[in-house]
Amino acid sequence: xxxxxxxxIVTCAVTxxxxxxxxxxxxPYTPVEIAEEVKRAYDAGAAVVHIHGREDDGDQTxxxxxxxxxxxxVQKRCPIIINFSTGGFSMGCANDxxxxxxxxxxxxxxxxxxALNMGSMNYxxxxxxxxxxxxxxxxxxxxxxxIMASQAMREGGxxxxxxxxDVGHIHNADPLIAMGVLKRxxxxxxxxxxxxxxxxxxxxxxxxSRNVGAGDTWEIIGISKVQWRLVAAALILGGxxxxxxxxxxxxxPAGTKMAKSNGELVEKAVRMARDVGREPMTADEARRALALxxxx
Numbered sequence: 166x167x168x169x170x171x172x173x174i175v176t177c178a179v180t181x182x183x184x185x186x187x188x189x190x191x192x193p194y195t196p197v198e199i200a201e202e203v204k205r206a207y208d209a210g211a212a213v214v215h216i217h218g219r220e221d222d223g224d225q226t227x228x229x230x231x232x233x234x235x236x237x238x239v240q241k242r243c244p245i246i247i248n249f250s251t252g253g254f255s256m257g258c259a260n261d262x263x264x265x266x267x268x269x270x271x272x273x274x275x276x277x278x279x280a281l282n283m284g285s286m287n288y289x290x291x292x293x294x295x296x297x298x299x300x301x302x303x304x305x306x307x308x309x310x311x312i313m314a315s316q317a318m319r320e321g322g323x324x325x326x327x328x329x330x331d332v333g334h335i336h337n338a339d340p341l342i343a344m345g346v347l348k349r350x351x352x353x354x355x356x357x358x359x360x361x362x363x364x365x366x367x368x369x370x371x372x373x374s375r376n377v378g379a380g381d382t383w384e385i386i387g388i389s390k391v392q393w394r395l396v397a398a399a400l401i402l403g404g405x406x407x408x409x410x411x412x413x414x415x416x417x418p419a420g421t422k423m424a425k426s427n428g429e430l431v432e433k434a435v436r437m438a439r440d441v442g443r444e445p446m447t448a449d450e451a452r453r454a455l456a457l458x459x460x461x
Contacts, residue, residue, distance in 0.1 A: 173443040174405040174451045175434055176213040176248070176384060177206035179427045181411030182225040189414045191425050194219045196231070200238035205428030206409070207243040210435035212451035214239065215280065215326075215407065217250045218270070227254065229270040236274055244448050246457065248278035248326055251314050255305065264313060271314070272321035277457050278352070279318050281325040282306045284334035287361030304330075304361070311337070315346050324459035328354045328386070330362030332369075335376045350456050351381040354407065357395055358388040365391045367398040374402050382455060388412050390420045396434060400441050408434045 179202045180193050193199040203214045216235060218226040226232075236247055251271065258264045271279050288304035291297075318325050325347065329335050341347040355373045358365035363373070365387060377383050384405035387395035392413040396406045408430040416422045416433055424430045435445050446454060 171443055172446050172450065172454070173400065173438050174213060174382075174384065174454060175211045175431060175438070175445045176215055176405065176407040176409075177203070177211040177427050177431050178215040178386075178407055178409035178411035179203055179206060180217055180219060182217045182219070182250075182253075184411070184414075185223050189410060189423065191423075192223070192410055194223045195221050196234040196238045199235055200242055202410075202427045203239045203245060204242040205426050206431045207245045207448075209428040209431035210445040211245065211427075211431045212446050212448045213246040213248055213278070215248045215250065215409070215411070216276075217252075217411070225253075227267045227270060229273045232270040232274045232276075236276065246278060246448055246451055246455070247276040248280065249274070249276045250280045251317075252280060252282055252328070253304070254314065255310050261313070264310065265317070268314060268317040271317040271323055275321040276323055277452075277459075278324045278326050278455070279314075280328050280354070281311065281314055281318065282328045282330075283311065283337045284330065286330050286359075289360040291360055308337070308340075311341065312344075312346055315341065318459075319346075322459055324352065324455065324457055326352050326354055328356055329373070330356045330359055332363065332373055332376060335373060348459075349378065349380060351378070352455055353377055353381060353383040354386050355383060356386045356388065358391050365395060367394070370395060370398050370404075371402060374404060386412060390415055390418050393418050393433075393437075396437060397441075400438055400443055406434055406438070 193202045218231050220226050254267045255264045285305045289301040290299040385395050385399035386407045
């Protein structure tokens with residue numbers, strides 16, 4: 166079903182892979198810590214949670230056993246929709262077999278959703294103060310790997326969440342729909358304010374939203390302090406919204422007040438939604454809006 170204008174799906178990305186506790190001491194690492202943060206987000210009004218698996222020391226993991234622990238701990242606490250990341254699964258792999266092994270957690274653990282990155286790009290962070298790049302690499306997502314990840318999702322009955330860092334990434338879905346790799350209705354996520362991707366402006370967000378098909382859904386993922394302006398714009402444009410410590414640590418646009426939990430970020434997002442007349446969907450309402458479970 167299409168978006169309902171007076172309802173909104175709030176997603177929370179509780180922990181990424183790049184940020185560490187030296188930057189934000191409230192980032193969760195262990196399955197129990199992640200699940201506790203998910204519960205705080207759910208209680209504050211989130212219907213979906215986006216999760217990167219981490220080891221106890223914060224390093225990224227692709228372990229099916231670890232993802233299963235995370236899923237089990239989350240489901241003990243709340244009925245939120247679970248969305249696992251697949252970002253960067255091909256990095257460091259020597260061949261397709263290694264890539265497929267990394268993706269085993271998707272079809273074995275079977276979250277309701279999983280992120281599917283829809284195009285390659287420069288991926289960098291620039292320090293104005295240092296006049297230098299903090300990091301700089303190519304985020305490779307060729308069609309062959311998009312298909313590989315989507316097949317792992319299909320095998321597990323997992324709905325893809327199409328992460329688009331630029332307008333062209335939206336249209337990368339077209340041949341995959343024609344091939345039967347993807348099936349409508351689709352869920353798009355517009356990732357803005359990553360250097361190498363689309364600039365984080367309201368006009369760009371509006372342009373991207375106009376490229377989504379009727380019956381499909383979309384959300385904004387604003388990175389860093391510009392997030393709140395983009396959340397406000399998405400709410401007015403009728404889109405869904407994502408917040409969380411993966412994307413932004415701060416409760417204020419100036420970056421002076423760090424959130425002490427994912428729940429605090431969701432609370433602000435929910436308050437903003439209600440201020441413009443949009444009520445957060447429950448997890449079950451979001452399941453219906455997102456056409457879950459995925460039907461192949």
